[in-house]
Amino acid sequence: MSFDRILGTGNRRGIIFFLLAIMLFVVNEALCKLVYDTVPANQIMAVRGLIATAVILGIAHALGATRQIGAMFDRRVVMRSIVDLAGSYLYMIALFHMPIGNMMAINMASPLMMTAVVAVVLREPVGWRRWGAIVAGFLGVLLVVQPRAENFNAYSILAVGAVICIVVRDLVTRRIDSAIPSLIVILTNVGMMAVVALGLALIEGWIAMGWRETGFLALSALFIVAGYQLAVEAFRHAEVPVIVPLRYTGLLWALLLGYLIWGDVPDELAAAGIVLIVASGLYVFHRERVRGRLTPPKI
DSSP: OOHHHHHOSHHHHHHHHHHHHHHHHHHHHHHHHHHTTTSOHHHHHHHHHHHHHHHHHHHHHHTTGGGGGGGGGOHHHHHHHHHHHHHHHHHHHHHHHSOHHHHHHHHTTHHHHHHHHHHHTSOOOOOHHHHHHHHHHHHHHHHHHOOOTTTOOTHHHHHHHHHHHHHHHHHHHTTSOTTSOHHHHHHHHHHHHHHHHHHHHHHHOOOOOOHHHHHHHHHHHHHHHHHHHHHHHHHHHSOHHHHGGGGGHHHHHHHHHIIIIIOOOOOHHHHHHHHHHHHHHHHHHHHHHHHTOOOOOOO
């Protein structure tokens, strides 16, 4: 039986690819979180970044994208990578110190924040329905963060900061020349991450890693690269309104892995916040689909 018959075409293939991509992204984060027990954050990001850079460079060369390697120094590509570097550090540090399900829930608020920024900064019209969904989504974030003295996790602020960086990164991405291959943009991203993290790890002091840590980080790097490629292929095969809401399946994976590995169970307020964030995000996607304004994000 051929792969085409199994995967199908169009929306069916796009849905399968995107679901796999989301699962790989979450498993990648869980692997990094597991390694943090014995390996410093900078070394984790350096090892994962170096492996991912080598893999992406190989893919880019095989596809001929390295002919445009000079585009790595494009001003907007560099700016995007710097913002993504800051966001990645904030995200990973927060991930290492809070439940993966809560972290993922806060991250899922990025489309809501993007809609708010587009309305305020770019002055694009946003009706009262979507403003209502945005407000509800941010209330959901507050329920997950729970900023009360007795149970406030300060790392939640870093998680919110990571979401802000994601929004800024995506705004910069919209201004990158479409002639620059996505692989070059991704290569710049992971390459900068690898260099910066490696430098900081060497200053901090490199520690010897066992086969467990090395294997987990190698898998993490391969999973994140495969996730990127599957996401790109998903958007090439399926209609955007069909697959974009599937990103919320990442929450299910995060909650499941958080429970199975670390025994994390969201409390009542956090659970209510997660429902609010997902419902608000899905409604915003619905309104964008109705208005016919959903376009594939550049990666």
